[in-house]
Amino acid sequence: MIPNLALLAKTHPLVPSRVSVFVATSTRRTFALSSSSSPVQKSRTVCYGRVNQTSSCKPNFQFSRFGPDTHRFLSSGVQGAMGATQGKPESGDAAATASAVAAQPSANAVEAVVAKVGDLKDGEMKEVEVGSGKALLVYSGGEYSAIGHKCSHYGAPLIKGSLCNNRVRCPWHGACFNVKTGDIEDFPGLDSVPRFGVRIDGEDVVVIAEPSALANFRRTADMAEPKSDDARVFVIVGGGGAAMSAAESLRQEGFTGRILMFSKEDSLPYDRPKLSKALSSTAEALALRNADFFKQHGIEFAGGKEVVSVDAAASTVTFADGASQSYDKVLFATGGAPRACTCPGADLDGIHLLRTVPDGNTIAASVEGKHLVVVGSSFIGMEVAACLCSKAASVTVVGRSPIPFAAVLGEKIGLGIRKMHEDKGVKFQLGTTVTEFKGEGGHVTSAVLGNGQTLPADIVVCGLGVTPTTSYLKGVDGITFSAHGSVQVDSRMHAAGDIYVAGDIAHFPLPIANGHVTIGHWQLAARLGRAAAQGMLDKTAAGAPLDTVPFFWTQMFGKSLRYAGYGHGHDDIVVEGDPDELKFAAAYLKGDSVIAVAAMGMDPLVSRAADHLLAGTMPSAADVRANPASLLAA
Template sequence: MLEVEVGHHSVLVTRSDGKYSAIGNQCTHYGAPLSKGKLMNEFVRCPWHGACFNVQTGDLEEFPGMDCLPCHKVRIQNSKVYVTVSKKNVGHEKRIKNMAAAMPGVTHTVLLVGGGAASLICAETLRQQNFGGRIIMVSRDELLPYDKTRLSKVMNVESDSIVLRRMEFYHQYDIEVWLRKEALAVDTDKKTVTFNDGSVQSYNQLLISTGCRAKGLDVPGMKLNNVKMLETPEDARQIHAACLGCNVVLVGTSFVGMEVASYLIDKAASVTVIGSSELPYQNTLGPEIGRVTMMMLSEKNIRFFMNDNVIEVKGVDGKVKEVVLKSGKVIPADVLIIGIGILPNSEFLRGSKIQMDSKNFVTVDKHMRTNVPDVYCGGDLATFPLAMAKNRMVNIGHWQMAQAHGRIAALNMLDKRTELNSVPFYWTVLLGKTMRYAGYGEGYTEIVMKGKVEERKFLAMYIKNDEVIAAVSLNFDPAVSAIAERFTSGKVITKKEAQSHDLSWLQLS
């Protein structure tokens, strides 16, 4: 791969199996330089968040990017490679795939309940595949589908800056969007959905992707003012405003909790984190990474009370004043932020024939189909078979996974039989540094570490049955993208390979 400038245009020139091609060099997700990513066969994977593009066509092959890349003309003459950027591509780093619109007289209706990533990508994929029927997306939000991953990273975010597509886009491609409207019931015999304003909409095919909501604490004092949970851009802005110059207590050491703590460092007077385990991320990433995370944040004066729980929130004049812990400690608090997990938004499916698991997540097959014909489910609400984990049923609340679900649901709605084969890819930001994670690490038995955790430059590989099942890195790009690419191609990474001092198999240079 080689990055070149063509008339102020950053172009990625690649040679793969003797074939030359030239595409835009900036990933359509957050603009990462693809030249620093991983090229494998005819695919290049972004070094930051794992989006994948076809180098011959520029087409997006794997999320979290939304758009394709411009593809430029290449000719070889006298052993030189000539790249031509056409006038229509000058200044354009992104390309929207050709999309159809509704066709007169086609009454077939696809109803998308939920206004997140799965619904949006489902709608776009249907139009990209020339579906000419009616598409209705219904969301209880007041905002068009937006980039949820930003909320815990940039909390004073303007809603307008994180919307994934503008209203003109939906108009142009005949995607109806109904906002501030919530589903109350689904009748799969009549093929109808009833909404909270009394309206009833019939469908031919239905995608349910209503996601999850934050779980509250079941303790006295939760109704006090300044007890906050993060779900919407409005919540994020309120948390930002409420915490300025105040004493903040944050309950939960999940990825979102740690991101919020990190964000508040230079804004709140004090930040105290309460965790029920010994270390942050203990179950997901293991003790070494939990320890370094705690160290990084402690150096910035964040206090941790681990192996503890909140038993009461006390207030004065209706507002939070202090938080009482099981250990007996009492912590002064002007704001209390709860980040202890999620609950599925599936209450409206009770009484329907749609099958749910013991935790009320909707179970689907590898085509994103529920047990009811013409009803699909995707995103955080779905429990689905993960190909790379030998089709084990999992629930993964990752942004990129929700997008993949939307695409697979759309293709199967159109009888283009396609199985979900995406590798989970996740990232989290702490103090301006990004940790990247690929794979599915549950049940790992040991960790192979490259680099030094204490120097904050490492690659950790999670081993189960003598093979790598997941990897996480900090300042070690594009290692996790390279590993994700190996997972995607179905090639096993052995424990021996992981332990080897020779990392040439990662082809990081």
């Protein structure tokens, strides 16, 4: 039996209980709650999830799956701050206000009574029926609001997510949406979710929605249109998540000049993380946006353009084909280049790297009935092995580490994931490397290992990580590189002069890491792209911290592992549950701090942990060590 976790609950001061005015000072992010008895309050961090229903509302944060449709996780501290009503607003009370309708409803709008004013307490949310669709009803900060019920990334049910400080975080991949506006505030994904009107009618909470919004769980944010009299040219070099996020954010922030995007690949930006899990996917199927979107919003795309040099003094970039482009400001988001095997025979046909859609398609088309060797036992290699083991005659993973993922996730979890692969027929040669590839007729036939074994190898995939693609910036005044070749930037992604850098090649300040880091996560790529756009437009002050927590996921054999935080340099790991059964939670400790959390089969545990990491309300390492079972709840 595993007792409840009572470690992560913190009592926070809240805004006054009688909230009389809701002021939206920005259509995107900034809100203030004003009270009749005190001046406007600064933002306070309050996280919600589920309370132990038998705890008499004692503070009790649970690392567990949600049960009922109504969820909460701060208790007596919240209820006390809401006054004698214990969070149950009276009819007509200012605490029962509803958020304003975003726009005047049309004649086709539908209305539905979805709750009574006292049904939800502060920090609760509920999925409700509205017409032929659904909405997520939220009572937060003394006010009802309603937004789309699915995450705009891949449609995860937001009711199973984490509610914190007026935004709900997706349980699958960590995207965050403002519960008052539906705007996306952290990634992955690019779209916001619909926002619906809410009206208090006597004792009834009424949601007003347009049928078109109910039918589509994605909403594209408003964007400025380019203007011919705006002569500014902003260049984006790169075609990944950071580049796409930056381009859209520029328009969303009001930029009306030209946006030119140059990519080494011919394809429009696509969902790269999905490629290693679905190698036969087409660029069109994975595309983040289609060509019509680019045209509609004035984003000019050119593929097949590899940058080779930058002249900062002349404000120009030059490409491998000899063409050059001038800019007023430029963002580089060129990502990484996959590391190749360097042993003898590594140039034989049949040995592949995985970076692009054509790479994935070639591998997928070649593997049927063949002996596959995967070199590298980290995320890309293990995902490829999982993706192809049902098609190949055999799959063998060769890894330098004795246990997959041990350095990042820990030995217990690494052994559990290895067992999952072995149960599906994947074989392992660990603690060794490939010393030579042999072939016939110019095509690989076998891989010779350092441990003396020789493996049949009709096809080889090298998954050895990436190196930052930044050589074109060498010698540019003001550019500073990290030890690993990424580019030093500030929190606005500013590198030097009119040059900005984002995504996998940025060495950026991360508050929870207490320093500069380089992290190749899809979620962070999009977040840094937005930060770069805001920096290019001088919308953020120098030194303003990035309000984000790294959120990573992987999926193998239909099982998802999620990870939030920055666990580099952890000195201890506390694991609860059974990694062999693929149901566990792990806390990564450094000194007396919990710096990261990973889990499988425990949604929305990692999303809630991300909220606490961002808020600085995680329990101490000593608390977790003293009561490790509290990572889970019955």
